Amino acid sequence: MDLDLKGKKAVITGASRGIGKAIAFSLAEEGVNLSICSRNLDSIKNTAQEINSVFGVEVNYSVTDTLKTEEVKKFINDSADFLGGIEIVVNNAAAPGGLVMGPLETANESDLLQDIDTKVVGYLRIAKYSAPYLINNGWGRIINIGGLAARSGGALSGMRNLALTHMTKTLSSELGPKGINVNIIHPGITVTEATEPKQAQQAQQDGVSLEEIENRASQGLDTRKVPTANDIAVVATFLASPISSSIAGEAIAAGGGVGSAVFM
DSSP: OOOOOOOOOOEEOOOOHHHHHHHHHHHHTTHHHHEEEEEOOOHHHHHHHHHHHHHHEEEEEEOOOOHHHHHHHHHHHHHHHHHHHEEEEEESOOOOOTSSOOGGOOOHHHHHHHHHIIIIHHHHHHHHHHHHHHHHHHHHHHHHOOOOOGSOOSOOOOOHHHHHHHHHHHHHHHHGGGGGGEEEEEEEEOOTTTEEEEEHHHHHHOOOOOHHHHHHTTEEEEETTOOHHHHHHHHHHHSSSGGGGGOOOOOEEESBBBBSSSOO
């Protein structure tokens, strides 16, 4: 299937590793030119060079902290200058899992505020300063990477993903009439380059095989298979494409069928 993405122009935050990096590779494979950012110079530079060498697309890279409005403005404006506009925005810059994972008695208010500022307000900053370019096109895509903690209790940081779902629908209602589709993907537990070392450490602590740790992680999933970052990237790439025109304001779970709740 031709996704009609060749030559499109995309910005991706948090693109130096994990899901963000996988999305960058997937879009580049479809011929999309990219501007990517993270807070680490070496990792984002290496990612840009790797993408360029493998796929030959144009890649701009930047060190950008999405907590800082002026840095966001510069990244977006520089991206538009480099790419000749912006058509696709992928918001992914956030701490995996969040900073407040424990019980109420140990919850740190500053960490929770940073979580929300990074993943909710940070995504809003990127969307706000990208939107004029998308509106100018009369077409665009904004894809927010949330998390399935939005659909269950258990970690206070999960509230940021619920807030993102609301923001996604609000932006979709405003921008949809201008040709811009806004959607959110909710990954669950996901295999990334950081997963195997953690699982190996857990296997050593528990005195079991790595395969046993992997099997434990998949037991709560309908598929009995933990999705990879590439699996999430496939969903994002479809949503970024012109052929996804009927999908707007939606929250799409990409967690391998975790949980038993039914969502209408």
